[in-house]
Amino acid sequence: MKRLRFPVRYVPFAATVAVFLLVYALGICNFRNFGSLRVFLGLLHDNAYLGIAAIGAEMVILSGGIDLSVGAVIAFTGVLIAKLAGCGVNAGAAMALALAAGTLFGALQGVLIARYRLPPFLVTLGGMFFARGSSYMISEEAIGILNNPVIMVIEDRLQIAVGNRGLTLEFIDMLYLALLVIAVVFMQKTTAGRRVYAVGENEQAATLMGIPVARTKVMVYTLAGFCSALAGIAFTIYLKSGNPLNCIGLEMDAIAAAVIGGTLLTGGVGYMIGSFFGVLVLGLIQVLIMFQGNINSWWTRIIVGALVLVFIFMQNLITQLSNRRRI
């Protein structure tokens, strides 16, 4: 049987892991304590909400779409929870409500995209405006929820000690890791997850193979809305406040994380676990620049932009190569 080419589809993911290890090694070589557990847990903790959001964004990108509403939904969820908690509603109930609202919001976007064939870019752009504007309607300024009993329980009780130096894995970190495991299993091992790949790779072929394309897309955007809302909850717990100004432009970080994680922005190619490494790389760059001290923080954006560029070029090359070989 003829073998035509080396499976280059693994290259982007391998590159992601390589970049992660490289950046990490760079830090360890240059700074004391960079390799310590404390730094790593801090990295995880600071980026847990981004990671949760990136899971949703990754799924949408794998389905061949894009979601610009992520940051706005996070802000909306945060403000909603803080406002309700401020009004005396149990914070847990407020979170459940916010989660439901975010999921419904995602489902609506999905229906518009899948049933009416509207471009995802515009629909989620509208969604972003809507969520951002709504959060201003709820409150125009930040609302703190420092002394809320439920939040305090989550903060103080729901944590696991790691090692014996008083380091802990916080609730939102566990939430992220748990969701990541679920998402990886979902995308690899369930029919619905595999359908997302099929739809993202070639919608027409997927239709002819009998895959319910519209239903799959609605599911994807619904789950993305759920993830965004959950990221909003995590962010609220992390900051202990809700602010309509939070997370402006976070959707681009989530998309960048997916790209750096080796996901093809055209859809269909990539691994859920890639988003994990993408988020960690983004975080590591920030930590590295913080450790450096005398480099200005704006280098973060330039480096991230350059990384995105490198990955895009690599993916482009791979796509072209495999197209050429296929003829």
Added chain:
Amino acid sequence: MLIGGFIIAVLAGLVFLCGKSSHGRHLRWPLTALTLLLLINLIFKPGFFTVEMTSDGYLYGSLIDILNHSSKTAILAIGMTLVMATGGIDISVGSVMAISGAMAATVIVMPKERFALWGLDPAAVAFGAAVLCGLLVAVAAGAWNGFLTSGCGIQPMVATLVLMVAGRGIAQLITDGTIITFDDPLLSFIGNGHLLTLPFTTWIAWTLFAIVALLTRKTALGLFVESIGNNETASRYAGIEARGIKWLTYIINGFCAGVAGLIVSSNIKCADANHAGLYLELDAILATVIGGTSMSGGRFYLSGSMAGALLIQTVATMMYANDVNPAVIAVPKALVVIVVCLLQSDVFRQKLSRRFHRGAAQEVDA
């Protein structure tokens, strides 16, 4: 009140004419919406139409505000219209605005002695240099986007994502991370000055509109752009240098972003790398889509994009006038996006007309 009635009458007349003529059909919806909005104001808030003359000979009032503040979006939308007509998109214009503003501000705050050239007035030379540098970096950014999209064949949204992410970092690099403030009278004139009673920004926007409209309609550029957006392969087969033309649209778009960036930083007399032009790329795309240019490329309507920019700003100004928090503007904006999308969607139209026809059939039955 009189002015308001007059404007609305003129707009309504335009809507009517647009409906009749095949050339103006795309203007019908945005203009109708604009007319309705103004009508609401006329009924509930007649003061909206008050236009007064200051002692310095400037006009002011809500209508003038709309003209003034819509110009940034309008300028961006002019470039975006061309890019989108080729089937592309540029999500980096907000960042490019920040870069060009940062560049101009950095140049203008340099010591004036450096600009004492050829015996010219250093202030004028400094102003010229600032504007030129600001526009040049923006054009370079546009050329870079064009290189990635048409040169390397990367998907436009993906390619321009790079500059969107890195652009604000580059802007900070230029300003060295500080917010540069300046009080150069010439540079502040761009964003704050008036000419013949109207805001200078309005003149810039409409002059740019006229130039680009002439450039596209009096040369074959417009035809080539539409042809490429409609069917790129066939255009190439017909002998059109599709790559070059697409590249050119990104460069024009970069130039427009540069102009808008100068206006923004001149308006607030400082270069703010983090917030200059934030989210304006989305407004520009929205104005273009409202104007009737499709995201998938093909026919484009510069006048429609101008109307779209006016419409967006009218909504915003109305909310200011009614003391609504400006940030809430995003909600009606979102609704406009969705409604416009639905109106352009074939599936939605079919469903609507099917329902309509079914209704008609039932009437016949009855």
Added chain:
Amino acid sequence: MEILRTEGIEKRFRGVQALRKVDFSLEAGEIHALMGENGAGKSTLIKVITGVYPPSGGQVFLQGKPVAFPSPLEAEKAGISTVYQEVNLLPDLSVAENICIGREPRGRLGLIDHRAMRRRAETALARLDIQVDVAESLSSYSIAIQQLIAIARALDIDCRLLILDEPTSSLDENEVRELFGVMRKLRDQGMAILFITHFLDQVYQVSDRITVLRDGQKVGTWRSEELPRVEMVARMLGKTVAEAEAPVDRNGSAAVGEPVLEAHGLGRRNMLYPIDLDVRAGEQVGLAGLLGSGRSEVAQLLFGVVPRDSGQLRMKGRLLPQRFWSPRKALKAGMALIAEDRKVTGIIPDLTVRENIMLALQASEGMWKTLSRKRQQELAEHFIQLLGIKTPDGEQLVKNLSGGNQQKVLIARWLATDPQLMILDEPTRGIDVGAKAEVAALTRKLCVNGMAVIFISSELEEVARGCDRVVVLRDHRRVGELNGPEVCLAAIMQTIAGQG
């Protein structure tokens, strides 16, 4: 036993009648070939049966029961499996997944059991005697293997009716033989197979019955042995046998003049072995060969759509540069190409007839020298009248015109540039009979007026009738040339088959 029957199937697309009252029946344990020219309605009929399109009229019966599948999935569930013309699989998923997606075996917790899936894929492939690593991604295998994997996917379900839409176009001889073996085996197991192909030999090798479609209508169904080959071709072309065998009538051949195009060693790696080709003024040269023989590639290399690796081109004796050779330069040198696949490479659907006509001329003039509106209108009116383009006026959008008129607009686009060499690649595909004749007459007229014409068509009859000289290609090589009186259908076919 009858498995499938259609009664009076109709299908219209935006006013175009693709199928007219098709009655068709398929029995268990037979291989049934569906024949017809391009645009005869074969693919449409299949898509109606499998639920991709809803029919505009008529009824499909499966084992006597009326059915209407809302989607291919429902058709699959009812036991109808389809392998489409292009490989419609997902190249970046694994082979096993491509075979099983949509009906993956599930294990504990409802999760996909990857091991069971691989086993099932291997079983399905074993039925076709293929051994591949099913965990590998589909794109690492050749198109031929991918095609067989697509068939394996179709067989993976418990299907009673297998539809193969041109499965052999990318297979070599051995692979075709293997595939036919599999098809016969499946037939003997009682499966009904509906088989579409362009290759006449193959039809007679495997099929038990043949149905011929033409212009959306059923011409008839015959047992294979009762339908002689010549008669089948005649039926497909809508002619009687006598007409098909009649000698080619070629009057009005122009006096052949100076060479216009001389190509030496024109070629490109993986695309075309170097060939020589020359065309004289007033001469119509045909390029004949099967699909994928390299005929369109010649046109693409000449016109600079794809850069050539090697070869010297001369137009009227003047050497043309090899570097940066592009359609625009070819256009300026006096070439014109009406490429195959009008929808992709030809019309700009949302532009008007006038704009479509002036496009190439404007491109050759450049961006700045705009043709005046008056000039544009004159051009449009001139060509609408000259070519008899059926449109209310030049401001009509081209997408609203019929296929034949769109083709004429394209011809007008290139005539407007006043070319010395016109290359027509499948100019008559997908247009109706009347328009075909008009296009043929038109190219003839161009030659008489002294233009050099290269004519490429898969309809050999057209090539034989219209061309003064025919160059035959096979497997991306030039294998022969027929001159003047030698040009006839039989001779061309023999050269293609390598018996000449």
